[in-house]
Amino acid sequence: MTTLDIGDSLHRGDVLKVLPTIPDASVQVVIADPPYFRVAEADWDRQWKNQEAYLAWTRLWAAECMRVLRPDGLCFIFGQPGKREHVFLHLMSELCRAHQFHDLIIWDRVVGYNERRDSLTPAYEMILVLRGGAQEVRFYKDRVRTPYSPEIIRTYLADKRYKDPVARREHLEKGKFATNILPVPSLKGISKEKVGHPSQKPLALIEKLVLMSTGEGDTVLDPFLGSGTTAVVAQRLGRRCIGIEKDPAYCRMALARIQNEVAVHRKKLPGF
Numbered sequence: 001m002t003t004l005d006i007g008d009s010l011h012r013g014d015v016l017k018v019l020p021t022i023p024d025a026s027v028q029v030v031i032a033d034p035p036y037f038r039v040a041e042a043d044w045d046r047q048w049k050n051q052e053a054y055l056a057w058t059r060l061w062a063a064e065c066m067r068v069l070r071p072d073g074l075c076f077i078f079g080q081p082g083k084r085e086h087v088f089l090h091l092m093s094e095l096c097r098a099h100q101f102h103d104l105i106i107w108d109r110v111v112g113y114n115e116r117r118d119s120l121t122p123a124y125e126m127i128l129v130l131r132g133g134a135q136e137v138r139f140y141k142d143r144v145r146t147p148y149s150p151e152i153i154r155t156y157l158a159d160k161r162y163k164d165p166v167a168r169r170e171h172l173e174k175g176k177f178a179t180n181i182l183p184v185p186s187l188k189g190i191s192k193e194k195v196g197h198p199s200q201k202p203l204a205l206i207e208k209l210v211l212m213s214t215g216e217g218d219t220v221l222d223p224f225l226g227s228g229t230t231a232v233v234a235q236r237l238g239r240r241c242i243g244i245e246k247d248p249a250y251c252r253m254a255l256a257r258i259q260n261e262v263a264v265h266r267k268k269l270p271g272f
């Protein structure tokens with residue numbers, strides 16, 4: 001295991017070896033985008049001999065993530081059923097029995113993928129949200145709003161029932177509360193954001209999750225860091241990030257992205 005000191009901590013190593021080194025109740029949010037189990041055409045998604053082995057492995061890392069999560073924190077877990085595999089449905093059912101269910105977010109990828117001949121084109125992924133043990137979790141609903149179009153704003157302002165048009169405009173310009181269906185276009189091959197990871201998530205999506213669940217200075221844990229999307233978002237929003245990734249090439253990719261982010265924002269971190 002190598003720890004790279006860049007202010008945040010990025011661990012190159014196996015999730016089950018690194019997680020036990022993190023203290024109890026020390027992170028505000030977990031953003032876990034684990035291997036899906038035979039969905040991606042990559043070796044890291046085909047490590048388990050069957051579904052049972054994958055589920056047994058999931059139970060272990062998920063329990064560790066819930067141990068390190070603060071009681072008022074949230075744990076987001078990405079997943080999607082594959083063409084033949086529906087293991088994420090079992091995973092959700094098991095995790096909801098072992099831990100506290102908070103929500104199920106649908107990430108609407110806007111554009112479909114992997115056209116199938118015998119069913120509709122898949123266009124979403126699921127994000128299971130578990131909560132720590134506290135009565136109340138920290139959740140900043142106000143920070144994730146969907147803007148109204150100028151046309152809608154004009155129509156609403158023309159409604160004579162509202163006596164205070166200035167207050168009404170102010171209210172409308174804030175946008176409406178987001179629903180638990182989050183439309184964020186997935187990254188295409190030509191996207192400027194793409195750095196070469198087959199399962200790279202859009203910064204805009206991870207940014208929404210971090211904004212709704214943390215405050216400045218809080219710690220975000222990503223146990224499957226991949227290309228470093230969560231670390232870049234954390235850096236941008238002034239959160240601390242603990243990232244874990246097994247593959248050295250992806251670790252280098254993540255580090256390069258963070259270095260670039262730091263350079264763009266002209267911040268100075270130790271080690272750069």
Ligand SMILES: C[S@@+](CC[C@H](N)C(=O)[O-])C[C@H]1O[C@@H](n2cnc3c(N)ncnc32)[C@H](O)[C@@H]1O
Nearest residue numbers: 014015033044199200201224226227229245246
């Ligand atoms: C779905 S991808 C994460 C992509 C990431 N969210 C991004 O935006 O780039 C899952 C990652 O988990 C890593 N991984 C697989 N098994 C692991 C393990 N046992 N420990 C740590 N990382 C692992 C893979 O190398 C892969 O990069």
